[in-house]
Amino acid sequence: MSKNPDIKWNALDELEKSSVQGVFEALSSMDAVLAGGAKEKSIGFRSLYDFATSMKEKMPHALAKALLQEPALRRDLDKLLERVSLYQFPKVAAASSGEATGREGDGFSVKLHPSKAESSQIYILVTLANPEAEPPTAIFYKTRDGEYGTAALSSFADGQSQLLLDVESELVRALKDVDAEVFLR
């Protein structure tokens, strides 16, 4: 689904990003209070914000555990990812193998290309339809089980960024899974 083009995370300056962080933190705290779980909650909005806006490829274990346990926290992260991402890919149909070979969307595509040199490795090509468009810097995913992950994208050349990963990596598994959600930030 396409996002409001007037609100792009990467277009915000630091002050604006900080303001957005504050608003989300307040909303998160309010959700926690309304849910009556404020005093037990050890994971705050800052943790979600750090994950969604930094380049940390491995989600902290405590955050991952909290996300699995707290639907409200997952909703917050989903909202945040929607806000900070340039693009969220729509659901994808499975190929004959039952696995997706990537994602196609408005202005962006993500394709999986098995390596001829190493069968245990696979290329992920992120392509901009318009090479002059603002390039994303990271790719996020949310699995059908509610697990989140991210990977930093290499710099774009001629509208393309390429990653090389093990075929068993979480990101590759998520991209092959038609039920996983994929975002570009």
Added chain:
Amino acid sequence: MTLIRVYIATTDGPAEVQRIVEEAPDVRSVICLNGTAEALPVSASYDAFVRKPTGVVERETGHPVYRMDVSGRISEGHSWQFGVFVAHRLHSKGQLAFKGETADEVWLLTGEVDNHLSVGSVNHVAEKISKSEDLINETQAAGIPLNLFVPHDSAIDVGTRDGVVVVSARAADEPFALVDPNPIAIPEIASPTSDTPGPGLRRWVVSGLGLVIFGVVTLGGWGWTEASVWKSLAEKGVFSRLEQAMAESKIYGLTSTLYRLRGGAEAAVSLQSVEQRASAGNRCRTFVGGSGGLVEKIITEVTPGVLKSSASDRLCGIRHTVRNVESTPVYAWLSIVRDNQDEMEFRSRREKASTTIPAGASASVSIAFSPHSQDVSDYKIIIIATQEKSEDVNRWVDTMRNSAASSQHAVLDRLRRLGIAVKVWQHQIY
């Protein structure tokens, strides 16, 4: 065949080129660390160095995307380019020692390479050599020759070292002079075959017609003298001056006829091509180090200028041999080019070589095919032969690189107009 291990000199120590493998054209070239999925940050620059039009590797090998594995990190900058280019050239010739293979020589390189294959100076050369001490000592202890290639402008930073051959290079293909001092090897000196009609017949025709021509020239007086001048220029290999003389001639048609009847600049050569194929159940790689024999078969000429097609299955290489059937030495340029309908990629994928071939002798260029991919394409084998080495022809032949097919054909036509022998054979690998 000599197997060579290539190291890229860096300020963190030498990085071994462990292997090179072709990847699908859909992706971009990468340099990975030790066979892992870790693509080094220099990969984007490597992709640009490989892929046409900016890259030089695709121009050499005909393939646009590679994965290269190295043993150590290579930082940004461009000093890795010399080593990478040489590794690719060796790989295309089947002479790059992969990780674990026994190498006959070790090459350590640093330098930038531009689009014209000139090697440019780089910084920190002395530091890179200093960081290679362990490699140099280990290689010497193992009795393996080590050649150190540095840009010509940086050679002063290196000094001398016992047991290390330091080569200052101006061009990226200079290292190959060590492997093959004459790009065309001269394996044998054989007598010209007795049924060769070329020079004897031509001389008879020239002599016979010469009487007639003499009469014509006597009448005119002028054309004969001019043709002699042209012939003299051709014999000296100064074809740009010959071209100018032709342009200025007032009796071009007459003089040109006389010049051609006197043989122009032609030198008679023949071609024999031989397939080198792995036997059933074997792979080409088995033979790259010369550890086993190949099944050889002469490729016949089905019609003049067309060689019988070759199947790519287990095809490890093709040896093209040029034979000088003159009674005097000839200078020959041999090129094998991929022949697309719209583009003739000069030097693409294969070789360009030139050398003097003594009377009756032959000279060969062997082309190794990648054991990792099937090479299916149409090729042209082009031989240009003159009686003398010519810088003019060298320069014109070089301009054919990266030119459109029409420009390349124009060069061949230009050579023919100057009376130079230009022979072309087609060969399909399917």
